[in-house]
Amino acid sequence: MKRPNTLRLALLLLLIFGTSTLCGCLKSVELNERAIVQAIGIDYDEKEDSFQVSLQIYSPDGSGGQSLVEGSLQNAKIIESQGKTMTEAVQNATLKQGKTIFYGHNRVVIVGESAARSGLKRIVSFFNSNNQARLTTGMLVAKGSASEILKTRINQGILPAEALEKMLDNSRENGKISEVSYLDIVKALENQTDDVVIPAIAINPEKEQSGSGEEQQGGPAGGGEQGETEQVQSIEMSGTAVFRDGKLAGYLDEEETRGLMWLRGDVNKTVMVASTDRIRSFSVEVYKVKTDLACRTVQAPYTFELRSHLSAAIRDVELMDDSVILNENDYQAMEQMLCRIVEQECNKAVSKAVYEYGADVAHFGNLIWQKDAAAWKRNRSRFSDQLSQVTVNSIVTANIDRIGLETREQGKE
């Protein structure tokens, strides 16, 4: 056996122990020294030209070595601060509590209306330079103040931001809002033509306060204030905010939002309600949608063709009277009604978002570029002014292939 070289051994040991002195070069932050931000609210004060940042931070109300997180408690605290820029505002927030702010688990960013009108670029620039920020963070625009949304007591999940995130996911799933993440926003801002759309959220004024006698649900163990409502309903998704050149231009209501979603192909599943002359009302659940938006004319006036095919399942039907017996014609009429609704919603979305707000919300410019780069090169400088000349022809087909378990083919005699 070869004898080990003493010098080599000594050098190796020296290296190993020597490198241990470098450990201080990497700053470690323990978990109990981190303020885990779950939601960020950004408002802007025009008069003072300053940002107001509200951070919802995870603060376990029941904790210790046993690590149990009490789900019925809020487990969150709000820190508000101001600054000329986002960075300054966040830095001031650090001074108000003793922990290092950690954005890696931020679930949602709520941009207040004032901040949205002032422009997204300054906000985006802050998150772009932050290596902790997630690209898949959900984005919302608050109709009003973002800090009010964050301060709302929501006793669902471990903390309120979790409830907000779930609300977002649920709304997307059910075709109420478009799927918009921080990545979509930065892509749109960098793109030459695309404009940003962000789901909007608002406080529901009817259920914000209530009198005594209301059922108390989910309050802190051991009792809270008597007469406090279940606050889950006090905030709700409220359409879509449309931006032009990074600044808030206006809002789309629920129908227009869905029309926008048809255009962008964002609908996975949704519920539609309609009626025919023989059916007082019926609801269908659209469970599959195939959408294709294509450019047909690359010169002004631009025309686009939306081809959409819906597959739907009947959920409930209320017939005009008991004598009505559903037949094939009725199903066809229902399908045609669905198609008409989709066309109407698309048209509403186009007229509001594209004509009125002048925003390219459905990648019209990119579609033209994709079809004919040379034509796009000629027209791109004028395109934003020519948006009002965009026409979208919808060719929608629907197929109700699941009629449910209830027999509707036999009426009462």
Place this chain on the structure above:
Amino acid sequence: MQKQISVWQFVLLLYICRIFSTMTYAPAMGVGSGGVSVLISWVLSLGIGILVLLPALWLHSMSGDKNVVMLSLSVWRRLGVGIALCYFVYTMMTAVSTFAHFEFFMTNAIFPQSSTLFFIITMWIAAVYASSMGLEAIARTGAVVFAAFLVSFGFIVFASLGQVDLVELKLPLDNIWKEVGASAYEAFSRNAEFVVVLLLLPHIKGNLKKGVLAFLCMLVVTSEIIAFLILTVLGDYSATQTLPYYTLSSAAEFSIFQRLDALHMTVWVAIALVKIALYLFLSVECLQMLFPEKHKKAVSVGCCLLLFVLVLPFCYSRTAFDGLFRAFSSGIPSILLVIVFPLLIGAAMKIKKGRAEHETTKHTSVGAASAADLRN
């Protein structure tokens, strides 16, 4: 020289080293550019790669157990010394460049508040140890790291597929072929692995032609997938990112794995270590050929120290880093070392062989004439 690694180990090693640079690839997109030219350029680079490596294969067919430096020394010592130094400088600077890229990534993306010197020292120690293990260990480790890369790549691709938006694929507004050509040339000029082929020739067992073709095909396929995903998932946002593949991995979320950028980072660190170790090993080998056996250890130690000294300015100075990047991207080193030198050496060997045969024929005919005279 003993053939130490199989051709498939060689292919995986080359691939892993090349992937390091491909993962920092930024599709050239500015205002007016389209991403499709990038996708086309990678296909073109396959053809360029095959053409560019023909001199290497020609040299290999002439002398399978010597690399380009050994051949140059055998043709003409002085020429060989110059060529050896050129390859030494190239491999050393590639190691330095890899180092600088690695440090840039760590201090900008992962640990923005940490010390540069920490990463330099730790990686340097690791690379010196790894290169001292020898080519076999580097190749075997490369194969394992390749498997880890495949897993990580698969995860990232799978998680990103749901975010692909084909509307981002657009032709460039200006001359597409100019952009395609520029991208393909850049792919060639920055591909230091072509030089590795020339230097590792005597160490490889197996069909080299098959191996080289497999390497180029694997590279093109991977690069196409990366470019496609960057373009379609990140869109125009990728143009603002220095490390778009890293950004892509941070956008890819998969079930309970919140972010896949950590997976990307771990694989990248491993790949960086393998690449730096390989190039350090090759640079030491190039220089050792110029010295007698008793000085080889000193040469090895000297090269390791030189690496440390060279890395410092390129990690601390952005200007130096950009300058080094531009030097590689110019393509002049690659053209010289991959095409010109092998052709020169091959031609010189042919001439030398021809002269030797002529001399032999001359002696034989003189001998025969003398024998005939004697008989007469």
Place this chain on the structure above:
Amino acid sequence: MYHYFKNKMSAAFGANAEEPPEEAETAKKLSDNLLDNMVTLREKCRNTSDFMAREVTFASIPMSMMAMEGLISLATLSKMILPPLSEAANRGVKTPQEMYDYIRTQTVIGMDVNDVYTTDEIFTFLMSGFAVILIDGMDKGVAIGVQGFSFRSVSEPSNEVNVRGSREGFTEPIRINLSMVRRRIKSPKLKFELFQLGSESRTDVCMVYMTDIVDPKLLRDIRRKLKQIKLDVVLESGYIQPFLEGKPLSLFSDVGTTERPDTLCAKINEGRIAVLVDGTPFALIVPYLFSENFQSLDDYCHRPYYTTFIRILKYVSFFFTILLPGVYVGVGTFHPELFPHALLYNIASAEETTPLPLVLEALLIHFIYEVMREAGLRLPRPIGHAVSIVGALVIGDAAVTAGLIGAPMVMVVALTAISSFVVPSIYEPVAILRFAFIILGGTTGLYGITLGLTLVLFNMTRLNNFGVPYTAPISPFSLRAQRDVFYRAGWKKLGKRSAKIQHLSGVDIHENLDQ
């Protein structure tokens, strides 16, 4: 390490490099005078109390019978040896030579009969449980095997427990171990090559191999390495293991051990060489691959799909046991964004009131675990159970309730500890690596862990003992050999062409003549 320092000290203090005088004397040839021989022998063993010598006369020829007390069976001696000797006179034995011939050729006095020529040989045979007969007038003696020493009976191996397969494990006497191997491979190609190691202990060491399968270069190299070993005593196979390893300082050993005769037979059938050492049930297997740590005999008795599942489980457990605490600490300290939300809340809540940083918690708890484990190994069994209960209480509930550590850390330790028992054969490097990765994770995060893991990989891949890569057939990759690495193919496929170590991809067996 011991031998290294011993040699260093000897060299430093100028130890006498000449052979000791005793060695020259023990090799002394026997004389034909019985008295002289007996005087020499008694002097040599300093009249040790277990040295039995009986002077007897048969057929008017003085003889001496010697044995070591406790090593022979007196019953065998009196039944097998004494009656034939008593008959010698009746058989017409008159001279010492005739007596010698009578004992050697005309009686079946025992199966294991050897000639002895020197005092050295006499002692060797005496210490091995032989009875030695010296005849006055002959300059050689006869050693007859009448072993009857006490030894541990064949029992189930303690470290390699199988669900199916035999319950026999090796014991201390080498002869019994050889018989267990012979019973399992009834082939004339199975060869035992016996020799002795240890200048004082003269321990029997046996190389076991299949003559038609083993690579001759490998055999020569191992034989040469074994014969070059210069030790005073060889009490365990672990003494000679470093001499067979390629890089003794490496984290992993490329020499395997086994307590099971069936495992040994399977290994030698693949062209490997086993080394059995008298006095220990642990046999050495050379060469040894990393992937073999995850194989057991049970794998070949269960169905392939289940075996594949268990194999993957073992590999995952290996990575768990070395990486889980380090990754947990690293992610918690440097990359908490990697945790899922709910998990992060739990961990953050747990760590809210604990006094120590995660890295110190992990180091402390793992250190306590190692202390408990070592104590449990060394203590007598009745107390060992109590210690494990105390350990569970100390590490578990009490520490968490007292707020010393967080509950998730206990879970991590438990999972790590249990995972380490899945692959017990590599516990040594695993224990060290675990601590190393905890320190790396706590100080440098995933970057340090990755760097460390890659360096460990380099350390493993450079092992190339006897030209066999330690990480084969994973790297260098061998497609055909994968049928028994991460998954196990059925016996129809496995049995088609049995794997030989020299046929693995990347193997280039060569003799290491410089070592």
